[in-house]
Amino acid sequence: MLELNPFKIAQKQIDIVSKEMGLDPNITRYLKRIERALIVSIPIMMDDGSLQIFEGYRVHHSTVRGPGKGGIRFAPNVNLDEVKALAMWMTWKCSLLKLPFGGAKGGVCVDPRKLSKKELERLTRRYTSEIINIIGPEIDIPAPDINTNAQIMSWVLDVYSMQKGRTVPGVVTGKPIELGGSLGREQATGRGLYFVVGTMCKKLNLTLKSQSIVVQGFGNVGGTIANLLFEEGCNVIAISDISGGLYFSKGLDIDKLLDWTRSGNYLKDYQDDRYKLISNDDLLTTECDILIPAALENQITGANVDDVKCKIILEGANGPTTPEADNVLFNKGIHVIPDILANSGGVCVSYFEYVQDIRAYFWDLERINKELNRIILEAFEEVYLVYKERNISLRTAAYIIAVSRIARAIEFRGIFP
């Protein structure tokens, strides 16, 4: 049976790695639990005078190594188990990169496309006010995720700062430069993906610019990586958003498509006779060299994995591949660069943003990208070494490193009291 509950999948991933590394069963049980979860009701007066009540969450999986860190997602199918899984993945991601943060995540079950800007602002402000006691620069620092952006982060910052009676830039990352945001943060996740895939190609003796690319999701992460690879000279042959996908074997004009979607349009409405409309399901099984899922979790599963035809899967999204599919891909020799490594550029530059806010001293873009390159590729090399030594998947290798670091931190601290 297909297991698609993200939290059960995240727990299963810990079981797999615990077995591989012989982790103390007590620590395994500890890591499979979350520290805390807050469920809140968000009543909003809609523009038409009706009252709607939305449900929101903020979860801390582990704050053993520092304050929680993780995005806020606004989407119609957000639920507690999804947020718990996303919080857990953040713990491993921060640990893998040696960032002094734990794992957290938040979300509101809402379709933001159905809200006016004013309704969205009221929703963000009330949600922030409901979770205010468990966020803060020393507690848990939110950031953007699906359907949230620098404007939403500005409202979170404003609510928090008004309650504190002073401006607190360090409460969120991914905010506008004018409010203490960092250069390079918006592009950071895509840029990290680009550094990682370039290095992976070198390891496999492949020339990056000769690879054909398919990208699912054309938002912050998918749009940025598609554009960086397009600028590199790669043929980006298919992309998609929530409305569907476009395919052209000779390569899509990514720059024009970005202008189109950034003006608020859907890909399915783009007019170019050369392009074929395809579904998101077809996109995932399109033959290519590098497949980049950059939308949602559970996209490559037991149901479609046999039809996936690529050399490398670069996980831009969190949790796009299920453990069942992982097994099949490993046996087929398809290299899966796991989310906790591949898409960690976002939290890495969020860390730079946090440091810049605390020091009140801001870096130039060259320094940001150089430090990002250094940190993410150091993690890549560490993962690659374990992967080669043990002949396991890149995901299991990354988990061994990330989980060991957390396990050691717990052992040093001891279990309170």
Ligand code: NAD
């Ligand atoms: P976004 O809202 O900017 O873009 C999401 C994209 O996915 C949009 O193009 C949307 O149309 C598309 N999409 C939504 N539902 C879809 C569906 N059912 N089928 C196909 N496409 C769909 O979000 P984002 O920030 O780019 O996040 C995308 C993924 O990357 C998420 O899994 C997120 O957790 C992960 N991620 C984001 C960051 C970051 O810095 N933003 C960092 C690490 C990981």
